[in-house]
Amino acid sequence: MPSLTRPLHADSRKSVVDSWLEQTIPKGMISLEGSSILPTTELPDDGMSLRDDASTSASSMIIPGSTSTGTSERLITSSPLFRSTLKMNGVHIDNFGTKTPKDIEELVTKHIRRKRDSPRLGSEERDEITSKIADSWDKPEPMVSDISSCLFPVDLKKVSQGGDTLWSTQPLPRNPEYPHGLVTPKTDRHYGFHTALKSSWSPTELAAASHPSVRPYSQPTNDNLFSLFLLEVKSEATGGTLYAAESQLAGSGAHRVQSMR
Template identity: 40%
Template sequence: MPLNIECPEPQRLLKRFLDESDSECPQPTKRQQLSPTPPAADHKDPQPSSLKAPPPTPTEPSPLSTPSKKPGSKDVDPAPASAPRRGRVDDWIAKGPLPRPSSAPPRLSCIDPPVIPDPLVIPYPPVVPYPGEEQRPLLEVLKEMSQSQSCGRGSATPGRNSRSATPHPDYRSILRNNGVFIDQTGAKIPQELRSLLDSAILNERSSSLSPEAIAEAVSTAVEVADSPEGNIYDLTGTAMLPIKRSDVGRGGNTLWYTDGLPRKQAYDTPLAKPKPDVHCGYLTGQRSDWTIEENAVIDHQRATRITQPAKGNSFPFFIFEMKSEAMGGTIWQAENQAAGSGACCVSAMRWLYREAYAAEDQPIVDSIAFSACVTHREVAFHVHHYSQAEARYYMSSIGTFQTVREVQACNNLVRNIFEHGLETRQKKTREALKQLYPFPQHWKKTRPAAVLDSQAADANDDQERSSKRQRAG
């Protein structure tokens, strides 16, 4: 018996699926190339993917499609009545925010709205800087920032062993609490020192300056009026401040050792490290006129940080502090700086005399030093001395001179100070140095720093070895 098997006509499952998923959409024309809408996420496939018929290739004609014909003008709808309905995935994408690259500018809606001031709140007045503060040198500003940060956030005063800046308004109090006082009127000058000043320092000289030298000094003072601090040094090359001498050792702009700096242990804040713009003393090195024995004492490891607090000279006795008013510098700031440097010079001489003459009290005039605070407008001179009765270092004013009117008086005072330092003072210094050679017995116990460091390292090694033996036992 023959077996007749009828094969059903193949069906287009993909077309049926698309028709069922979007049956309400009108049949698009050939000119309306609508992309198929992806199926919804919750729509289940009626058949497995293995049973689905593959999509027809472009070369095979579809059995359900009508013969192609050239569309006429009536078949094209330029403006359809209603747009085709989008699927749910398209709606979900349309609702989300559009992606923006990271380099795109911020949205206007993300910018904070302008703050409307409260009419009940009274605003604080703007902070007006002090005159010249905005023109201060960058290095000085950075130093103050560094010192303020080292004090800690929120601290009102510097901590122990932290040094305050000399331009600080409270620095005069720090000077006082460390035993250094600024005598603006010269009332603290004792009679013994007053007699020396009147006879050897403040007296007039027989020689006078030429009109050309005076005119050059005045012209230089006028030229540097609007200049930074570095140009104020030009005054030292004129007859007003004749400090460029071959018999004087000059140094400057280097930090000093603080071994001779006055310090009260009961007070927390020490004085700022001295760093004068120019300091003058006795020659050292190849140009030194000290003897070998005198240099042996000066260069001894027990004395060198006091006898030579900085490079350029030994036993400095004349300090210069330069300030530019155009950059915010003042004589007040220069006096704060010179107070520490001058006290350090006096302390060095007092130490030398104590070592050389332990049982004798030295006259106050043997350990004095001088300083000059210079601007383009004036030069303020001071004498630094120590009061044995009060146990204080004083910086007493001895005269202020206008740079454009008193060039001759300023020249006389500078030359008298150098004459006293290179003659009377150096002679007494030599006598004290001779008393210290051969070295005192207590100096011989002093050992070089390298030896002390090696001994400390050996002691640490011995301690570590003993601790290891104890752990092993």
């Protein structure tokens, strides 16, 4: 039986891709001023929380600091090459604050670094925190992350806590000309506004935040709306490093910034 399909000419393929992009990506969602880096539109394809990675032709081409299944090669956040992945996807870690824009620096100084007179902990509270840290000192990451709950008490009437769940992928910046995408965020702890069941927002506000086209940006998980405060905890017992935590949070932060844009 003759084939019912035939290869598309290059111009036709370009036309199909352009048409798909116009229908899939809302106008105004191109990020990073003038660059070609776009928010992604695909969902996670597996439970490994890694996506959009290049495949190699042979296992001998596997890069140190990566994982491999068959012929596919995936960078991990602890790899020395992962910072290149961040940069090539438009995410920069400014360790020394030398490239921070003036308006951002003023915002950080005014709201984040301002002096706060926190109440001192009572002896019972100190003992409870010390006990939790001691119990978790040699434990793996999921148990170590429990410490954050008592170190960062929150008013649960206004804020919802979530964590350890794969986020949506649509807001992640992606450079289509670079072979590696960012790791799908799975932040240990994140805080945001209550979802519809506990929220005091108006029906109109909740309807807007819960609209199917908005939800990947407003609600990366089912835990809360507009996650704003993110924590990544690492355990020395399982080889966790500050480098890997920073790399993970850089991706999570880019996710939230792109979502707000």
